[in-house]
Amino acid sequence: MTVTEDAATLAPAKEVGQPRRRKEDARLITGRTTWTDNMVLPGMLHLAVVRSPVAHARITGIDVSAAQQAPNVVAVYTGRDLAEEQGSIPCAWPVTADMVNPGHPSIAVDQVNHVGEAVAIVVGRSKVAATDAVELVDVDYELLPPVLDLEEAVADGADLVHDQLESNTSYHFVFDAGEAGTGTDTEQAFADAEVVVSRRLVQQRLIPAFMEPRSVVVQPQGDNYTMWSATQVPHVLRVMAAMVTGIPEHKLRVVAPDVGGGFGGKLQVNPEEILCLLLARRLGKPVKWTETRSESLMAAHHGRGQVQFIDIAADREGNVKGLRVRLLADMGAYLRLITPGVPALGAFMFPGIYKFPAYRFECDGVFTNKVPTDAYRGAGRPEATFAVERIMDELAVELGMDPLELRRKNWIKAEEFPFTTVAGLEYDSGDYEQATQKALELLGYDELRAEQKRRRESNDPVQLGIGFSTFTEMCGLAPSRVLGSLSYGAGGWESASIRMLPTGKVEVVTGSTPHGQGHETAWSQLVADQLGVPFEDVEVLHGDTAVAPRGMDTYGSRSLVVGGTAVVKAAEKVVAKARKVAAHLLEASEDDLEFADGKFAVRGTPGASVGIQEIALAVFAAHNYPEDVEPSIDAEATFDPVNFSFPHGTHLCAMDVDTDTGMVKIRKYACVDDVGTIVNPLIVEGQIHGGLAQGIAQALYEEAVYDADGNLTTGSFVDYLVPSAADLPHFDTANTVHVAPGNPIGAKGVGEAGCIASTPAVVNAALDAVRHLGVSDILMPLTPERVWRAIHQGGDGGDRATAGTNAYGGAQTESTAGVSTPASSLGGDR
Amino acid sequence: MTSINVRVDGMSYSDDVEPRTLLVHYLREQLGKVGTVVGCDTSNCGACTVHLDGQAVKSCTVFAVQADGSEVTTIEGIAEEGRDGALHPVQKAFHEMHGLQCGYCTPGMIMASIDLLRENPNPSETEIREGIEGNLCRCTGYQNIVRAVQQAAGEMSGADTLGAQA
Numbered sequence: 004m005t006v007t008e009d010a011a012t013l014a015p016a017k018e019v020g021q022p023r024r025r026k027e028d029a030r031l032i033t034g035r036t037t038w039t040d041n042m043v044l045p046g047m048l049h050l051a052v053v054r055s056p057v058a059h060a061r062i063t064g065i066d067v068s069a070a071q072q073a074p075n076v077v078a079v080y081t082g083r084d085l086a087e088e089q090g091s092i093p094c095a096w097p098v099t100a101d102m103v104n105p106g107h108p109s110i111a112v113d114q115v116n117h118v119g120e121a122v123a124i125v126v127g128r129s130k131v132a133a134t135d136a137v138e139l140v141d142v143d144y145e146l147l148p149p150v151l152d153l154e155e156a157v158a159d160g161a162d163l164v165h166d167q168l169e170s171n172t173s174y175h176f177v178f179d180a181g182e183a184g185t186g187t188d189t190e191q192a193f194a195d196a197e198v199v200v201s202r203r204l205v206q207q208r209l210i211p212a213f214m215e216p217r218s219v220v221v222q223p224q225g226d227n228y229t230m231w232s233a234t235q236v237p238h239v240l241r242v243m244a245a246m247v248t249g250i251p252e253h254k255l256r257v258v259a260p261d262v263g264g265g266f267g268g269k270l271q272v273n274p275e276e277i278l279c280l281l282l283a284r285r286l287g288k289p290v291k292w293t294e295t296r297s298e299s300l301m302a303a304h305h306g307r308g309q310v311q312f313i314d315i316a317a318d319r320e321g322n323v324k325g326l327r328v329r330l331l332a333d334m335g336a337y338l339r340l341i342t343p344g345v346p347a348l349g350a351f352m353f354p355g356i357y358k359f360p361a362y363r364f365e366c367d368g369v370f371t372n373k374v375p376t377d378a379y380r381g382a383g384r385p386e387a388t389f390a391v392e393r394i395m396d397e398l399a400v401e402l403g404m405d406p407l408e409l410r411r412k413n414w415i416k417a418e419e420f421p422f423t424t425v426a427g428l429e430y431d432s433g434d435y436e437q438a439t440q441k442a443l444e445l446l447g448y449d450e451l452r453a454e455q456k457r458r459r460e461s462n463d464p465v466q467l468g469i470g471f472s473t474f475t476e477m478c479g480l481a482p483s484r485v486l487g488s489l490s491y492g493a494g495g496w497e498s499a500s501i502r503m504l505p506t507g508k509v510e511v512v513t514g515s516t517p518h519g520q521g522h523e524t525a526w527s528q529l530v531a532d533q534l535g536v537p538f539e540d541v542e543v544l545h546g547d548t549a550v551a552p553r554g555m556d557t558y559g560s561r562s563l564v565v566g567g568t569a570v571v572k573a574a575e576k577v578v579a580k581a582r583k584v585a586a587h588l589l590e591a592s593e594d595d596l597e598f599a600d601g602k603f604a605v606r607g608t609p610g611a612s613v614g615i616q617e618i619a620l621a622v623f624a625a626h627n628y629p630e631d632v633e634p635s636i637d638a639e640a641t642f643d644p645v646n647f648s649f650p651h652g653t654h655l656c657a658m659d660v661d662t663d664t665g666m667v668k669i670r671k672y673a674c675v676d677d678v679g680t681i682v683n684p685l686i687v688e689g690q691i692h693g694g695l696a697q698g699i700a701q702a703l704y705e706e707a708v709y710d711a712d713g714n715l716t717t718g719s720f721v722d723y724l725v726p727s728a729a730d731l732p733h734f735d736t737a738n739t740v741h742v743a744p745g746n747p748i749g750a751k752g753v754g755e756a757g758c759i760a761s762t763p764a765v766v767n768a769a770l771d772a773v774r775h776l777g778v779s780d781i782l783m784p785l786t787p788e789r790v791w792r793a794i795h796q797g798g799d800g801g802d803r804a805t806a807g808t809n810a811y812g813g814a815q816t817e818s819t820a821g822v823s824t825p826a827s828s829l830g831g832d833r
Numbered sequence: 834m835t836s837i838n839v840r841v842d843g844m845s846y847s848d849d850v851e852p853r854t855l856l857v858h859y860l861r862e863q864l865g866k867v868g869t870v871v872g873c874d875t876s877n878c879g880a881c882t883v884h885l886d887g888q889a890v891k892s893c894t895v896f897a898v899q900a901d902g903s904e905v906t907t908i909e910g911i912a913e914e915g916r917d918g919a920l921h922p923v924q925k926a927f928h929e930m931h932g933l934q935c936g937y938c939t940p941g942m943i944m945a946s947i948d949l950l951r952e953n954p955n956p957s958e959t960e961i962r963e964g965i966e967g968n969l970c971r972c973t974g975y976q977n978i979v980r981a982v983q984q985a986a987g988e989m990s991g992a993d994t995l996g997a998q999a
């Protein structure tokens with residue numbers, strides 16, 4: 004009956020769940036942004052990188068004299084000049100004990116191993132001066148045979164990328180559920196199976212293509228260095244750069260100012276970051292390097308790049324019995340930060356949402372003369388999801404079953420959560436049936452199926468297909484102990500601290516560094532609820548190791564799940580500390596205090612209350628506070644999750660395929676994602692949209708194509724087809740909510756969902772449209788050329804024309820024939 | 834070096850530029866107008882879009898000397914003059930509809946959208962998608978950008994309609 008009781012039972016208007024407009028927008032929509040490349044420092048010098056035009060060669064000589072004499076050139080350095088001090092780009096994930104890592108120089112010394120590798124650096128007083136002089140550096144190369152094709156690279160007698168190594172294989176990673184005790188014997192499962200379907204699938208190389216090119220500025224101040232970089236991972240970068248260069252960690256500050264997208268592409272310790280540090284140290288002057296888009300496409304790491312051999316075993320009724328996966332994973336020329344770990348992370352996701360009793364995964368990490376691969380949105384999980392969602396469709400065809408019925412028969416039921424999978428993961432919560440039902444309604448499934456039938460019967464040249472993807476992903480990277488057991492070099496915790504300023508305003512420091520995700524807004528919502536302060540009173544600080552000293556940064560859909568939880572835990576500590584002060588000020592017992600709406604009130608004593616913002620002032624003045632506490636209510640927390648979180652969802656794609664022209668067009672796309680508690684629906688929807696765009700782009704548009712000499716023929720935005728607004732459909736999105744039990748927010752992570760789920764839905768849809776014409780696979784991206792060839796010539800559409808053509812191909816030429824994989828000629832035998 | 838006189842966001846500038854200097858580099862490096870950004874080297878991304886005498890151009894495709902005697906408007910100059918914080922309806926709509934994430938494409942996207950709405954005050958979804966085809970965004974999947982342009986169209990024509998009715 005009392006006021007306080009009412010206040011306690013009536014929840015205050017909660018911020019969590021509100022579609023708050025983003026705080027970050029104010030600077031971004033007005034052009035008041037601090038991109039790294041905006042930075043100008045007194046005396047700053049500019050770097051331009053001379054890059055190898057050949058994929059594989061020994062460097063027999065470099066003549067820098069002409070460049071040195073060019074106007075406004077300060078210095079020119081070669082790999083030889085920096086060989087002693089450059090160390091190796093670190094690889095933090097030795098996935099097996101005997102993994103072979105040849106080392107990764109930031110600048111080539113004797114040999115180049117991919118097109119775009121740095122061979123010299125020009126330092127100029129202006130960017131123009133440095134860039135002009137790049138042309139004047141003369142490098143002699145003795146060509147070596149390029150190793151480009153994964154299957155050829157592992158064949159006997161293959162040419163070697165690194166001739167000091169015995170083979171092109173970096174590692175052989177195995178997960179066998181039988182051996183791990185999480186499943187039965189896989190060989191036996193296959194031996195006993197009534198039906199086995201085998202496929203060879205290809206995950207083409209992709210380029211993250213963040214819109215802000217990479218940029219680095221380093222300012223030396225005595226023996227201190229500040230590095231600004233367009234990075235996702237300032238904290239990881241600081242530790243690693245210190246170890247590589249020998250600059251003591253406490254003398255190096257790393258700042259990620261506004262960062263224009265990353266998608267895993269800026270989860271890296273880049274050669275250019277190390278080179279900027281080395282040259283700032285040598286020259287004692289601030290230096291800046293900003294890449295061009297062409298440099299970015301050829302020298303920043305790529306993603307995906309796998310050949311997948313996948314076998315599924317089942318009985319005639321459609322109960323799955325076993326899954327066997329063998330991967331050739333393209334490492335590129337070197338191992339960067341988590342290059343080898345990406346396919347290994349995927350190892351645990353191939354079984355998807357299905358109850359396989361037996362599972363075996365093997366992966367060879369293979370060196371090629373291409374730029375290294377590493378994280379790209381989803382990192383290992385899109386590849387796995389693609390394979391399992393594709394093979395489920397192939398099994399359905401083999402069994403003559405409806406693809407949805409087959410999935411339903413084998414997926415984990417809502418009442419079976421938590422469920423330990425054959426890969427040993429404990430899936431936390433969800434309801435696949437519910438999400439699927441909702442998605443079917445969103446799509447208008449029955450109607451579209453009826454239309455498909457009509458069009459098939461009338462032999463319409465434009466055929467309709469519907470594709471499924473019922474997926475889950477492991478997010479919230481990551482429990483530190485699990486990372487340790489996978490030999491990853493660091494933990495997966497996150498840190499946060501909260502500072503209560505004297506005026507009652509709140510500073511939240513997060514170790515999770517955003518680059519477009521909206522942390523400033525979402526974290527403000529969390530803190531506003533926890534502390535009962537206005538949303539506007541919260542400021543979120545991040546991205547500077549001097550401001551946010553501890554952190555693991557942003558990737559793997561981890562920010563809200565792990566970083567947000569650290570914020571909530573810090574807020575709980577603030578409240579606990581404030582409670583002591585409140586009790587003192589109100590002359591009440593702590594146990595009699597209730598905290599709601601930002602106020603401590605004495606239970607049963609109306610009017611006796613003090614706000615947490617007032618307490619902030621009280622401890623600042625520090626005239627009157629309890630004897631046994633320090634005069635501060637600031638707090639810090641580090642959260643280390645005990646399990647991953649497992650968002651899931653059902654994605655449905657309806658696709659028109661013009662059988663005359665090979666053009667495909669998404670007719671409708673509907674998806675229902677369960678990402679747990681939604682803190683900000685606007686941000687969640689935006690993340691899904693962006694992920695969908697990238698996943699659909701893998702299916703339809705994007706591929707990093709190399710010609711037979713190892714040149715990246717998709718080396719600019721003319722050829723590397725990042726989709727425009729006109730290339731993408733409207734998305735119908737919705738959510739179900741099953742809270743994640745592993746964190747107090749209940750969030751599961753949303754950054755990668757759309758990207759992981761959509762690719763197989765799109766490809767399955769295209770195949771569903773033309774399967775009756777004898778097509779059972781088409782290589783990604785589904786260019787009109789490939790689709791047309793698959794329909795009219797059989798096979799999987801074959802390799803894309805490469806040499807001298809743009810991405811949409813032309814005729815096959817001699818040199819493209821040289822790089823065609825055995826599969827493209829095999830295609831028809833499935 | 835060539836002398837040019839330009840007005841940028843309402844201010845007059847007289848400068849010497851190299852004939853090969855691109856407008857975007859002049860804006861960023863000589864004038865410090867870093868709100869306009871560079872996203873590519875092939876005129877594909879549209880991140881550098883500004884208005885040259887009221888028309889949207891990719892400022893990486895225009896030489897600074899070509900802007901001699903012209904009026905350039907960048908993302909920094911479209912908010913209502915003299916009223917601090919008064920956003921252009923398109924800026925407001927991008928904020929309202931969550932039409933941006935990292936924000937790198939946003940200045941160009943907003944400048945292109947303003948131009949689109951000038952030519953077609955009431956575009957359909959398809960017309961919007963085709964109208965901003967020259968601007969790439971890697972973050973949003975475009976759906977909320979389309980919504981933002983629709984919302985701005987509504988607001989801008991709504992204002993006109995109200996005015997007409999009054």
Ligand code: FES
Nearest residue numbers: 872873876879893
């Ligand atoms: S920078 Fe001008 S179009 Fe890309």
Ligand code: FES
Nearest residue numbers: 934936970971972
């Ligand atoms: S918002 Fe990041 S590129 Fe458009």
